[in-house]
Amino acid sequence: MTPTDVFAPAKINLTLHITGQRDDGYHLLDSLVVFAPVGDVLRLVPAAELSLSLEGPEAAGLPADGDNLALRAAAMVGDGQGAAIALEKLLPVASGIGGGSADAAATARAMLAAAGALDEGGLARAGTALLALGADVPMCLASRPVRVRGIGERLEPVNLPPLPAVLVNPRVPVSTPRIFRSLTARDNPPMPEPLPEFPDAEVLIAWLKDMRNDMEPAASALEPMIGVVLGELAALPGCRLARMSGSGATCFGLFATMADAGAAAAALRVARPDWWIAEGLLGDQQARAMPRLG
């Protein structure tokens, strides 16, 4: 293995319909998922054994041992290969944007690449195995716009126009199982089948307004700060839609242009210096930086 840098982009659930529950308690989803140009960065260097070091502004409190999802993924797909993994943690933890799953997926891609197995078959096998680490891992392995069903293992690529967005986390960690447990309805309608065509961002945003995140009411009830974030995002000039991602607390605002999104993010940074705020084009394949191999 030569030193390898990989990008682990944030996952955004543009929609998150909870459509049922399996006998084992896991919930069935129907979710439109895109990836953001903001994410964690990992460097893998050849070594005799697997090890992990953590750095970056969001690393505090993360496990650096065998509980870390990056290390667990490396052990599961690495076929005995060693690697010194340096994780620069830039995404807030437990925030509805799948940072741990993204780290696991990015590490797995790098290990597969090193083993010469970064192909459709290798990725599919890794997705099946790594579902045990988190229902978000298969979608993070895809790292492109997808419609996600099942508990997170059924993926269908979709073509979406890139969406100018502002991401906001009010620094309230949210436990995913806790929000799932507190849902009052678990049999909500899915998205339409098939999905319509989305010729541009305006059409997509108009359609998204009729869709939902079914975890948003329960999460906002447990963490009222989520409602505050949604209100402040919606009030920013040019914001077309404000919604929560995943089980929260990160929310996104969608805008017509990146100029609007940038101005909104700048204004919010002044008003809310303690919040985690990022802007960028969601689902922009040009901005996708993974894997940067070699």
Ligand SMILES: C[C@@](CO)(OP(=O)(O)O)[C@H](O)COP(=O)(O)OP(=O)(O)OC[C@H]1O[C@@H](n2ccc(N)nc2=O)[C@H](O)[C@@H]1O
């Ligand atoms: C809600 C979503 C939407 O993308 O995102 P996040 O909020 O985590 O980002 C995911 O489904 C979360 O996936 P992930 O965070 O990987 O969940 P896991 O670690 O597999 O599961 C944590 C717990 O959430 C519950 N869980 C998870 C996924 C699912 N489809 N149904 C569930 O009921 C289970 O109680 C499980 O024990």
Ligand SMILES: Nc1ncnc2c1ncn2[C@@H]1O[C@H](COP(=O)(O)OP(=O)(O)O)[C@@H](O)[C@H]1O
């Ligand atoms: N590399 C990692 N990055 C983030 N969280 C991790 C990682 N490894 C293990 N975890 C654990 O996984 C849990 C979920 O974290 P995360 O993936 O950030 O949540 P979410 O999907 O809600 O954004 C946290 O409790 C955290 O301690």
